[in-house]
Amino acid sequence: MLEITNLHASVGDRPILKGIDLSVQAGQVHAIMGPNGSGKSTLSYILAGREGYTITEGAVTLDGRDLLAQAPEERAASGVFLAFQYPVEIPGVSNATFLKAALNGVRRRRGEKELDAMEFLKLTRVKCRQLGMTDEMLKRAVNVGFSGGEKKRNEVLQMALLDPRLAVLDETDSGLDIDALRIVADGVNALRGPDRAMLVITHYQRLLSYIVPDRVHVLAHGRIQRSGGKELALELEARGYAEFGVDEAA
């Protein structure tokens, strides 16, 4: 479903991704692990369509369609969802306004009927409750004054509403205590399904005991250095990234 072939990308004239190959089938969950600065967020931003990166080589397709040619909002409608490592705060825009605009934006592009205010609220309330979120969080400005856990839950809520084909979770575990982590992981696991692929990006193994991956890839120096089954995560946890030429203490 997702095919990344020989992807090279730079910021300015600095190469960051140096030839990534990755193939994820529908129904699968792949983990990408790697030390800080290895290019994990860069890869996830490039998939979502953020400006500021130059693709110098390679291609990315989703369901056979070129992803890199699409605007971010087109990718959202095509089914790409990025759960941000640092969800953005947007003062003055209520979470409900934002979610409704997002949901209807995606539905319009997908040729589905837009939801009216009542239908939207009904749908959102149910999803909120599943994630332990209050109605009050819908009234507040997007992510403003949200705790780390609330921000991540808000990301999962958006994912549940937008029903993506490919979910990319960038360090969804960072800054979460164990209870929040469990709630977020349960929310993500509930969305696993035969039609959906997931890319779970993380530095630590911890998240992967809650969201168990089918495959694990190690990203270092802008390349996938090694791939394996879920046991690779445990191995990395025990031995660190030293064998990939990365000294984490530095």
Added chain:
Amino acid sequence: MTPDAEDYSRLTPGLPWLEALQTEGRRRFADLGLPTPRQEAWRFTNLGPLGRLPWRTAPPGSTTLVPESLPSVVPAGGPPSHRLVFVNGTWRPDLSSPGALPEGVVLTGLASALTDHAGLIEAHLGRLAAVDGHALIALNTGFLASGALLALPAGTVLERPVELVMMGAGTDAERPLAWHPRVLVVAGAGSRATLVEHHVSLNRHPGFANLVAELFLAPGAQLRHYKVQRENPESFHLATVTGRLQHDAGYEGFLLTTGGRLSRNEVRLVLDGAGATVTLNGAYLVRGRQHCDTTTLIDHAHPRGTSRQMFKGVLDAEARAVFQGQVLVRPGAQRTDGHQLHRALLLSDQAQIDAKPELEIHADDVKCSHGATVGDLDDDALFYLRARGIDRDCARALLIAAFVNEAIAEITDPTVATAFEALADGWLTPG
């Protein structure tokens, strides 16, 4: 610009004091001429394009047809406002609906008020808006032909808003019309009222509105004064608002500007008694080649005065804006608390803003601050919204609305806040 001597129309003749005032106004204007950028207060706003047009003072007795639905902040079907309608500066009783007013309240066209309330008008007209040294006030005074009078006896509370609907309807572009209305508000001790001004154009012809307002707030009076100017992009709109607050009086103003080729709101308020409070906020949204000037002077002359100002500006294309905010704290105005904030969003590289905050403090026990920022839309926020499926234009509109609504949310009258929010939204999603 040379006002045509045969062309002007004056208020009711036969009042020597008024004739003298108008003569003085014309004489002063002849001396002063239009302001030029050589004057400090007009450094960033050039009235050259205004001066080059062959203006003609609008004749009284306009019978221009107007659309059936007039602008209003109150929702249709609900209790109506007290409304006065003006076309090209002339009061149109046939279109106005002042409604039932509490005992003693006067709300009428200025010219007709001269018959019954000449004493009240003589005691106030020109007392705050002095003709000496201020060309636009001199021009307005000299060619004053109409306007509105709102007088509130002590202790009166007007529950529903007063609305002044001022519509421009030029006849041709060759001889564009100018009008010089005066708004006079005399608010007795402890009285309360809400005054809303709508300035709109009925067609595409240029017009020149040169307004002067004089606001007298007796001790404890509370005036909410909201204005929206959305004239056509050929028009010139210059407004000079002067106000005096006696002790414990309160003024809450809001200036919403989306219209005009060249506009200026100059607001000069004196806190002329202890414990007076001023809130003066605004938002302007301009594009094309519009020029929008906001100039404020808050004069803290007595102790324990409070002033709060928040202005938000959005500039697209080649629009230009000027913000000059002066806060003056006179000797003896101890425990003054004055804050001013101006934030502008530049949506294009060609848009330009000149901001000049100015604090002048002559007392030692005061709290005063000002802040000014000029920026662009937040790229991270824009990407976040787009990554969720919100298309670029819609995402931009959401962010701009959020920026502007922070100021509009300060409007304490919820009906007006809702109406102004809708007007700002209308600018963001034209058509």
